[in-house]
Amino acid sequence: MDFAFNDEQREIQESAKRLIAETASLDQVVALSGSELGYDPEAYKHIAELGWTGMHVPEEFGGVGLTYVELIVVLEQMGGSLYPSPFFASVCLAANALIEGSKIAPLSDDNAALLAAIAAGEKTATLAYTEPGGKYIPPDVKLAARRDGDDYVLNGTKNYVIDGHTADAIVTVARFGEADGEIVLLNVPGDAPGLTRTEAHAVDPTRKLATLEFADVRVPASAAIGDPEFAWSTLNPTMQLGAVALAAESLGAAQHCFDTALTYTKDRVQFGRPIASFQAVKHICADLLMAVEGSRSAAYYAGWVAAEQRDELPAIGPLAKAQVCEAFWETAKANIQLHGGIGFTYEHEAHYYYRRATSSRVLLGDTSFNREMLLQGLGVAPVGAPN
Amino acid sequence: MDLRDTPGEAKLREEIRGWLEANYEPGISQSDWYKVLAESGWAAPLWPEQYGGRGASASEAIIFNQERQKIGAEPPPTGIGVPMAGPTIIAHGTEEQKERFLGPMLRGEEVWCQLFSEPGAGSDLAAIQTRAELKGDTWHVSGQKVWTTHAQLARWGILMARHDPSLPKHAGITYFIMDMQAEGVEIVPLKEMTGEAVFNEVFMDDVEIPDDLRVGALGEGWKVSMTTLANERMALGLGGLGGSDEDAEIKLEEADAESSLETMGKFIRRGPRALIELAERAGAINDPLIRDELARVYTMYEVNRFTGYRITTALMKGRGPGVEASTGKLSYNLLVRAVADLMIRIAGVGALGAPDDDKLLKVAERLNLVVPATSIYGGTDQIQRNIISERVLGMPKEPRTDAEQPFSEIKKGG
Numbered sequence: 160m161d162f163a164f165n166d167e168q169r170e171i172q173e174s175a176k177r178l179i180a181e182t183a184s185l186d187q188v189v190a191l192s193g194s195e196l197g198y199d200p201e202a203y204k205h206i207a208e209l210g211w212t213g214m215h216v217p218e219e220f221g222g223v224g225l226t227y228v229e230l231i232v233v234l235e236q237m238g239g240s241l242y243p244s245p246f247f248a249s250v251c252l253a254a255n256a257l258i259e260g261s262k263i264a265p266l267s268d269d270n271a272a273l274l275a276a277i278a279a280g281e282k283t284a285t286l287a288y289t290e291p292g293g294k295y296i297p298p299d300v301k302l303a304a305r306r307d308g309d310d311y312v313l314n315g316t317k318n319y320v321i322d323g324h325t326a327d328a329i330v331t332v333a334r335f336g337e338a339d340g341e342i343v344l345l346n347v348p349g350d351a352p353g354l355t356r357t358e359a360h361a362v363d364p365t366r367k368l369a370t371l372e373f374a375d376v377r378v379p380a381s382a383a384i385g386d387p388e389f390a391w392s393t394l395n396p397t398m399q400l401g402a403v404a405l406a407a408e409s410l411g412a413a414q415h416c417f418d419t420a421l422t423y424t425k426d427r428v429q430f431g432r433p434i435a436s437f438q439a440v441k442h443i444c445a446d447l448l449m450a451v452e453g454s455r456s457a458a459y460y461a462g463w464v465a466a467e468q469r470d471e472l473p474a475i476g477p478l479a480k481a482q483v484c485e486a487f488w489e490t491a492k493a494n495i496q497l498h499g500g501i502g503f504t505y506e507h508e509a510h511y512y513y514r515r516a517t518s519s520r521v522l523l524g525d526t527s528f529n530r531e532m533l534l535q536g537l538g539v540a541p542v543g544a545p546n
Numbered sequence: 547m548d549l550r551d552t553p554g555e556a557k558l559r560e561e562i563r564g565w566l567e568a569n570y571e572p573g574i575s576q577s578d579w580y581k582v583l584a585e586s587g588w589a590a591p592l593w594p595e596q597y598g599g600r601g602a603s604a605s606e607a608i609i610f611n612q613e614r615q616k617i618g619a620e621p622p623p624t625g626i627g628v629p630m631a632g633p634t635i636i637a638h639g640t641e642e643q644k645e646r647f648l649g650p651m652l653r654g655e656e657v658w659c660q661l662f663s664e665p666g667a668g669s670d671l672a673a674i675q676t677r678a679e680l681k682g683d684t685w686h687v688s689g690q691k692v693w694t695t696h697a698q699l700a701r702w703g704i705l706m707a708r709h710d711p712s713l714p715k716h717a718g719i720t721y722f723i724m725d726m727q728a729e730g731v732e733i734v735p736l737k738e739m740t741g742e743a744v745f746n747e748v749f750m751d752d753v754e755i756p757d758d759l760r761v762g763a764l765g766e767g768w769k770v771s772m773t774t775l776a777n778e779r780m781a782l783g784l785g786g787l788g789g790s791d792e793d794a795e796i797k798l799e800e801a802d803a804e805s806s807l808e809t810m811g812k813f814i815r816r817g818p819r820a821l822i823e824l825a826e827r828a829g830a831i832n833d834p835l836i837r838d839e840l841a842r843v844y845t846m847y848e849v850n851r852f853t854g855y856r857i858t859t860a861l862m863k864g865r866g867p868g869v870e871a872s873t874g875k876l877s878y879n880l881l882v883r884a885v886a887d888l889m890i891r892i893a894g895v896g897a898l899g900a901p902d903d904d905k906l907l908k909v910a911e912r913l914n915l916v917v918p919a920t921s922i923y924g925g926t927d928q929i930q931r932n933i934i935s936e937r938v939l940g941m942p943k944e945p946r947t948d949a950e951q952p953f954s955e956i957k958k959g960g
Contacts, residue, residue, distance in 0.1 A: 160549050160862060162855035168547070228547050421939060436942040438928075441935035448934060449873040456852035456870065457845075463547050478845050530841030531834075537844070539822055541832045 162459070168232050174209070175236040183240040185508045191243045192364040196325050198243040207280020212250050215466075216258065220266075221275030226466035227400070231407035231458060238411030241365045241515055245283040248321040251404035253277060253284030256330045256344060256397040260385035263392050267381035270346050273328050284328040286397070287317035287347075287371055295398065295524045297339035297391070302373060304333035304343050311335075311345060311383075313353075313376040321522070323369030324356040325349075330384065331373075332394060344384040344393055351376050363518035365511060399476030399536075401523050403461040406479035409519045410451075410458040413487040416494040416512050417451050420444070423498055434497075443493055450486035457482040474536030477529035484520045484529075491516035549855060555605060555862075562606070562613050570619045579620055580654035589622040589652040590632060597636055597644055598652045604861035623654035625696055631658045631704045634774045635723075638762040643723065647702065659700035661691040661724060661748060662771065666960020669929045671706070672715045672768060673948075673958060676750065678707035678722065685709075685722065685755040688730075690747065693923065697733045697746035700726045704774060705755075706767050711954040718953050719767035723759040730754075740915045778924055818847040821888060824906055830892045839888050846881045853877075872938045876930040879921045886910075886917040 164172065182202055191198055206212065215230045216222020230251070237246065257266060257274040266274065276282035292299040302315030313333055323329060329347045347354065353376040361368040385393030421444055424435035434440050461479035464471050491513045495502035502509045520526065534540075551559060569582050583589040584598060591607040593599025600606070614621065622628060632651055635643055650656040667673040676689025687707055697703070703724045710718040724731075730753040735743035762770040825831045825840060856870045889910035890897050897914065900907030921927045935941040948956045 160555065160855065160858055161552065162547060162549055162852075162859040163863075164547060421941075425941065432945065433942055435935075436944055438932065438944060441939075441941050442928065442931040444939055444941065445873075445876070445931035445934040448869070448939060449877055452870050452873060453849040453853060453877065456856055457849050459547070460848075460852040460855070463549065466547075475848075478841075478848060481841070482845050482849060527834075527838050530838050530845075533841045533844065534822075534837055537822070539826075539831070539837075539840075541837070 162463075164228070164232065168229055171229055172232045172236065175211075175233045178206070178209075179236050179240050179242055183242050185240075185511070188241050188243050188365055189511070195358060197322070197365070197367040198245060203244060203246075203280055203283075206244070206246070212246065212280040213278030214250070216250075216254055216274065216278040220258070220261070220271060220278060222278040227403065228459075228462045228466045231403065231462035231465075234404055234407040235411035235414075235458070238408035238413075239415040241412065241511055243365055245285075245322045245326065247366075247404065247408065248285035248323075248326060249277050249283040252286035252321070252397065252401050253326075253328065253330045255400045256286055256384055256393060257346075259396045259400070260344065260393040263385040264387075266384070269379075269381060270384055273346055276327075282327040283322065283325070284330060284346075285320055285322050285326040286401070287320045287323060287329045287331045288394075288398075289319045290316055291318055293319060295528065297342065300332050300334050300342055302331065302333045304335045304345060306335065306380075307377075309380050310377050311343070311380065313345070313347065313373040313378070315373050317371040317373070318359070318368075319522070320369045320371055322367050323371050324358045324367065325369075329354075329371065332390070335387075340389055340391055342390045342394065343387050344390040345378055346382045346384060347373075347376060347378055351378065353377070361518070363511075363514040365515060366518055366522075396472065398523060399472050400465055402476040402480035402529065403458070403465045403472075405519055405523055406454070406458045406461055406483040409483045409487040409516070410454050412512055412515055412519070413451050413454060413483065413490040416487070416490040416509070416516075417444075417447050419509075420447070420490075420494040420497040427499075440497065443497065447490050447493055450489055454483040454486040472536075474533050477524075477532035477536060480523060481526045481529040481533065484516070485526055488516045488520050555609060558606060559609050559613065562610050566613055566617055566619065570617060572618070576620060577654065580623055580652075583622045584649070584652040584654075590628050593632065593636060593648075597648050603864065604858075608858055608862065623652070625657060626660045626700075626704065627651040627656070627658035630660065630774050630777045631702070631723075633777050634704065634721075634770060635761065637773050638721070638766075638770045640758070642758065643761065647723070650701075656701040657696055657699045659694050659697045659703045659726065659748075660774070661694060661703040661705040662774075663693045664690060664960065665692055666958055669926055670959075671771070672719065673960075674706050674708055674719065675958065675960060676705075676707045677711075678709045678720060678755070680709070680757065683757045685757060685760070687722070687724065687750050687753045687755055690749050692736065692745070692747050694733075694746045694748045695744060697726065697748050698735070702726060703748070704761075706771055708953065709764060709767075712952045713765065714950055715948060715953045715956065716768040717765050719771075720764055721761040721767040721770040722755050723761060724750075724753065724755055725759075728753050728755075738919065740912065775925075818844050821885065821892070824889065824910070825892050827906065828892050828894070828896070836888075836892060839884075839891070843881070843884045843888055846877070846884060850877060850881060869938055872934050873930075875924060876927055876934070879927055879930075882920050883917050886913045890914050 210223045211233050213222035214225050215227050218224035254274060254277045257270055260266065273282065273284060277284055288295055290299055290301055302313060302317060304311040304313050327349050329349060331345045331347045333343050333345055335341050335343050353374045355372040357370050359368045359370045424440050425433050427434050457479045461475045464475045495509045495513060498509055501507050587595065587598065587600035588610060590598065591600045591602035591610060595601045628651060632648060635647055651658065662671060664674050664676060666675055676687060678685045678687045703726050705722040705724045706719055707722060708718050709720040730751040732749040734747045736745045736747050737743045738745065821840060821843060825836055830836045853870050860868060893907055893910040896907050897910040900911045936943055
C-alpha cells in the first residue's frame with residue numbers, strides 16, 4: 160500500500176506551488192478578478208506549456224496521459240491561492256465530458272478537435288448544466304434541442320455557467336424528449352449565432368459565472384457527445400469527476416484559511432497573551448485540523464478512485480465534494496472569526512476565501528444534494544423511486 | 547499513489563498466509579493460540595526479538611493483522627498489558643522487569659490493569675494523591691484509584707503514585723508495578739450508567755511494593771506515564787480505523803445485543819452498512835433528513851478509513867504517523883456519537899424499550915447508553931483538543947498556577 164504521492168507527483172506539486180506563488184499573489188488575483196476574462200491568457204498559455212491543461216487527457220486525444228492524481232495535485236495548489244483560471248471549467252468539466260463521452264461513442268472530428276485544443280490550452284470550454292431553477296437534476300433541464308434534419312436547434316436559458324461568457328465552447332446539457340433521461344450533450348461554439356452570453360453578478364469575483372440565452376442556436380448532429388439518446392451515461396461520471404476536482408481545489412483553499420488563521424492566533428495578543436493560548440481558540444483550531452486532514456484523506460482517495468476509474472466513483476465523488484466543501488466552508492468562516500474585526504474588512508483577504516467557499520459549496524450541487532448522490536451511488540435509492 | 551500491495555508486500559502476505567495456515571487451527575483454545583502467537587513473536591511483532599517480539603516492520607505487523615482477521619483468528623492479548631504496559635516496561639523498565647513480566651504478558655497468562663486516574667485526578671492526571679512512602683527497600687502505598695478496567699482479573703497493575711508532596715506536582719510522581727493480589731488491595735466494581743460494571747475502584751491501604759518494581763527513576767513517573775498514554779491514544783485512535791475494510795464488514799445481526807463496550811466498538815467500526823440496513827427495515831429510508839444524516843455518518847466512516855490508509859502508509863514507510871494520526875481518538879468519538887444518535891432517530895420509540903429478541907433495536911438502545919462514556923475515557927474530547935492544539939499545532943499552553951509550587955500547597959479536587 161502506498162497512499163502517498165510518488166516522486167513525480169511531488170515534483171509537480173512543488174513546481175505548481177512555486178509557479179502559483181510567483182504569479183498569483185492575492186493582489187494579482189484581485190486585479191484579474193476585475194477584468195471580464197478574470198484571468199491572464201499569457202499565464203494560461205504558460206500552464207498549458209507545462210502540461211497542466213492536458214494532464215489527465217489521454218495521449219490519443221493530444222493530452223499528456225497522466226492520471227487524475229496528478230490533476231488533483233495541481234488543483235490543490237490552485238485552490239490555495241484562488242488561482243484565477245479557466246482551468247476548472249475547461250479541464251475539469253468540459254474535457255471530462257468529452258473524455259467520458261468518448262468511452263460511450265467515438266468522438267466526432269469536431270469534438271475530438273475541441274478536446275485536443277482544451278488539452279493544448281489553445282481553447283477553453285465549459286459545461287452548461289443549470290438553468291434558472293439552479294438544480295443539477297434531470298427535470299430541471301428544460302433547454303430544448305429540437306432535431307431539424309441533420310441539426311439540433313437549441314432554445315432556452317442556462318445560468319451559473321462557470322466562465323460561460325468567455326469560453327470558446329459550451330458543452331450544453333439539452334432536452335430532446337419529455338422523459339427525464341431524454342437528454343443530449345452538445346458541443347456548442349461560444350460564438351454560435353443566436354447565442355447571447357452575459358457575465359452574471361457573482362458573489363465570488365474570482366470565479367466568473369455567466370447567463371447564456373439560446374435563440375435558435377443551430378449545431379450539427381455530430382456535436383453530440385456520448386450517447387445522443389441517453390446523455391446521463393456521460394453526464395453522471397462528468398459530474399462525479401468534477402466533484403472530485405472541486406474537492407481537491409477546496410482542500411487547498413481550506414488549508415490556506417486554516418494556516419492563515421492559526422498563524423494569526425499565535426501573533427495576536429489580547430489580555431496579555433497570544434489568543435492561541437485560550438482554550439476557546441485552541442479547540443476551534445483542533446476541530447479545523449480534523450476537518451482539513453479528513454478532507455485531505457477524502458480528496459486524495461477520491462483522486463485515486465478517479466484515476467483508477469473504480470466502481471466506487473459514483474459514491475466517492477459526491478462524498479469527497481460534500482466532505483471537503485463543508486470543511487472549506489467551516490474553515491473560511493472560522494478564519495474570519497479568529498481574525499476578529501480585521502477579518503470582516505474588505506481589505507483583508509479572508510472574505511475572498513469565504514466567497515469562494517460559498518460558491519464551491521453550492522456549485523455542482525450543494526451538500527445535501529451530494530449526500531443524496533452518495534447514497535444513490537451506494538445503491539441506496541429511496542424505496543419506490545424510479546431509477 | 548496505489549492502495550494495492552507492492553510486490554514486496556504481496557510476497558510478505560503470501561508468507562504470512564502460509565504461516566497462519568500452518569499454525570492456526572480453527573477451534574484452537576484461546577490459551578493455546580496465545581502460546582503459538584507468543585512463541586512466534588506475533589503477539590507483539592513490533593517489539594524487539596529479545597523481548598519476545600519479532601523486530602518486525604510495520605508492514606509485516608499490518609499485513610499479519612489483516613490476514614489474521616480474514617481467517618477469523620483471534621487477536622493477540624489486548625487490554626492494558628501488551629498495548630500499554632509492555633511498551634512502557636521496554637522503554638523504561640529494568641532488564642529484570644522485562645525478563646519477569648513480558649513473557650507471561652505476551653502469552654496472556656497475566657492480565658494487567660492501569661492505576662492512574664483518581665477521584666481528584668481525571669483530566670488533570672498529575673494531581674494524583676495516592677502516596678508512596680519508601681521504608682527500607684519497600685514502598686508503602688495508600689490511596690484510591692478509579693476507572694480501572696479489569697482490576698478484578700488483573701495480576702499486575704501499572705501505578706502512578708506520589709512519593710514526595712513537597713515537590714511540584716509533576717516532579718513528585720513515581721511509576722510502579724503493583725501486585726494486585728497483595729495485601730491491602732481492595733477492588734470494588736463501579737457500575738456505570740449502562741448498568742454494567744466494566745470499571746472498578748481500587749483502594750490501597752498500606753500496600754507493599756518492593757523497590758525493584760519501580761519503573762524509571764524516582765520522580766520520573768510523569769515522563770514514564772507519557773509513554774503509556776501515548777500508546778493508549780494510539781490504540782484508541784487506531785481502533786477506530788482498523789477493521790473497516792470491506793472484508794471485515796459484518797451484518798447487524800452479528801452484533802451481540804447483550805454485548806460489552808468492546809463488542810459495541812466492533813459493531814461501530816464495522817457497521818456503516820448496518821445503519822442503512824436498519825433504516826431500510828425501519829421504513830425510514832425515504833426520510834430525507836435520515837438520508838442526509840446517513841450519508842454524513844457514512845462519510846465520517848469513510849474519512850476515517852482513508853485516513854487509516856495514510857497512517858498505514860506512513861508506518862509502512864518506517865515513519866511515525868504524522869498530523870493525521872493525532873485526531874484519531876477525537877474523530878472516532880464524534881463518529882460513535884453520531885452513530886448512536888442516528889440509530890435512535892431511525893428506531894424512534896422502538897429504541898426506548900427494545901424486546902430482547904430484537905437485536906437491531908437492542909443495539910440501538912444499548913449504544914445510546916454506552917456512548918457518553920467514549921468522549922470521556924482515555925482523555926476527554928476537550929483534553930484531546932488541548933493535546934492536538936498544543937502538541938501538533940504548537941499553540942501555547944494556558945498559563946498555569948499549579949505547576950511550580952509544592953504539590954502539598956496547591957488546591958486539589960477529589
